[in-house]
Amino acid sequence: MPRATEQLRDERFARLVSEAAACHRCSMMCDRRPVLSEKNGPTNARILFIGEAPGRHGADQTRVPFSGDQSGRNFARLLASTGLERDRIFITNAVLCNPRKPSGANRRPTAREIANCSDFLRRQIETIDPTIVVTLGRVALAALGRIEYHRFSLREHVGRICHWNGRLLVPLYHPSPQVLISHRTEREQMRDYRAIGRALRSCGEDR
Numbered sequence: 001m002p003r004a005t006e007q008l009r010d011e012r013f014a015r016l017v018s019e020a021a022a023c024h025r026c027s028m029m030c031d032r033r034p035v036l037s038e039k040n041g042p043t044n045a046r047i048l049f050i051g052e053a054p055g056r057h058g059a060d061q062t063r064v065p066f067s068g069d070q071s072g073r074n075f076a077r078l079l080a081s082t083g084l085e086r087d088r089i090f091i092t093n094a095v096l097c098n099p100r101k102p103s104g105a106n107r108r109p110t111a112r113e114i115a116n117c118s119d120f121l122r123r124q125i126e127t128i129d130p131t132i133v134v135t136l137g138r139v140a141l142a143a144l145g146r147i148e149y150h151r152f153s154l155r156e157h158v159g160r161i162c163h164w165n166g167r168l169l170v171p172l173y174h175p176s177p178q179v180l181i182s183h184r185t186e187r188e189q190m191r192d193y194r195a196i197g198r199a200l201r202s203c204g205e206d207r
């Protein structure tokens with residue numbers, strides 16, 4: 001299917017941004033601002049990354065996914081190891097708003113919040129229309145399953161090139177400090193990230 005024209009894509013994206021800005025579907029995030037704007041990346045990106053949720057010291061402040069906190073710094077190093085420039089990728093999250101505990105600390109988004117935001121995720125994927133989708137962590141991989149069912153798991157498919165919904169899918173671990181310390185070291189994650197280069201080459205998008 002031919003990609004939407006640039007103008008149509010930008011119009012669709014602008015609509016998404018304004019709908020998200022007016023969204024109050026999640027009762028515990030009504031006072032948050034969704035992280036979705038041109039700062040997420042170019043709308044003609046061929047590769048789209050999905051994380052879990054904006055962090056309170058990161059994207060919730062900077063309005064740029066994976067920036068301003070330790071997860072963002074870890075992600076920047078891992079991305080640099082692939083040779084991919086950040087301005088060539090689009091980055092979003094399974095939920096667009098920052099989920100917090102009453103104490104103010106970050107928390108995992110609930111299943112309900114992920115379901116509430118899945119239509120925004122589906123529409124971002126349809127609008128950007130990337131060749132390759134990269135999920136960062138278990139929550140992002142599961143969120144894709146709400147859009148089009150899959151049986152991929154992080155444990156079995158990390159760093160592998162999978163086929164999902166007419167696109168290539170590369171499941172990777174989340175770059176949070178906790179994951180790097182207790183689940184997947186930076187060296188292991190750098191090895192996983194090489195799958196992105198293989199996926200780009202396999203569809204001729206590495207130029």
Ligand code: SF4
Pocket residue numbers: 020023024025026029030034095096097113116117120
């Ligand atoms: S997380 Fe998504 S669905 Fe929930 S309030 Fe924010 S934009 Fe709306």
